[in-house]
Amino acid sequence: MLQHVVQHAARWGVDPARTAVFGESTGSMVAALAAIRARESGPLLRAQVLVNPAVDLTPAGFEYASMRRHANSPTLTMPQMRLFQRLAVPAGTDPRAVSPLHADDLSGRAPALVVVPTVDPVADHGRTYAERLRAAGTPARLTEYPGATHAFLSMPGVVPQAKPARAEIVEFLQGALARGAHA
Known part of the structure; x- marks a missing residue:
C-alpha cells in the first residue's frame, strides 16, 4: 500500500521524497511493519510515528507487566487484545511475522517517535x-504521557494529554519532513 501511494504520488498529492508512516494502536503495528519493509523494498521513509503501539502478537506479548497491570483499562482490555491476536494471527501462522518487536533487523529504519500512554496494557x-x-542504531524518541489511556490521542476534548501529544507529533513530523531524506 505504501509503495502504491508513493508510486502514484501526484494522484494523491504526496511528495514522494517526504514520506512518513503514522499509526495508533494496531495501526502502529501496520506502520512499524511498513517501516521495516521499506528499507528492503522502498520507499525511503523520513519518519515513523507509533502511538500506543501494539507490536508483539506472540504469546510473550501478553506477559509484559503493563498487560497485567492494565488488563482492564477503560479503553483496552485483555479480552480485546486476545481477540485482536486471534484475528491477526490465524491458527498455524507465525505471530512473529506480524510482530515488529521480533523483526530480525531494526537497523537503518526511519527515525521513530514512540508515544506511550502509561495506563495502557501495551x-x-x-x-x-x-x-x-x-x-539497532535507529533513532527513536520515546515519550510517555502519565495518566493517559490507550487511544488517548483521539480524545483531545476529554483527555488533557492528547493536545500536547498531538503537538509533539506535529513538531516531530515537521522536523523530519523538513530535513534531507533518511539514508
Whole structure:
C-alpha cells in the first residue's frame, strides 16, 4: 500500500521524497511493519510515528507487566487484545511475522517517535520497541504521557494529554519532513 501511494504520488498529492508512516494502536503495528519493509523494498521513509503501539502478537506479548497491570483499562482490555491476536494471527501462522518487536533487523529504519500512554496494557510494547530500535542504531524518541489511556490521542476534548501529544507529533513530523531524506 505504501509503495502504491508513493508510486502514484501526484494522484494523491504526496511528495514522494517526504514520506512518513503514522499509526495508533494496531495501526502502529501496520506502520512499524511498513517501516521495516521499506528499507528492503522502498520507499525511503523520513519518519515513523507509533502511538500506543501494539507490536508483539506472540504469546510473550501478553506477559509484559503493563498487560497485567492494565488488563482492564477503560479503553483496552485483555479480552480485546486476545481477540485482536486471534484475528491477526490465524491458527498455524507465525505471530512473529506480524510482530515488529521480533523483526530480525531494526537497523537503518526511519527515525521513530514512540508515544506511550502509561495506563495502557501495551505500554511496555512501546517502551521495549523504542529500546530495540535504539539498540539497532535507529533513532527513536520515546515519550510517555502519565495518566493517559490507550487511544488517548483521539480524545483531545476529554483527555488533557492528547493536545500536547498531538503537538509533539506535529513538531516531530515537521522536523523530519523538513530535513534531507533518511539514508
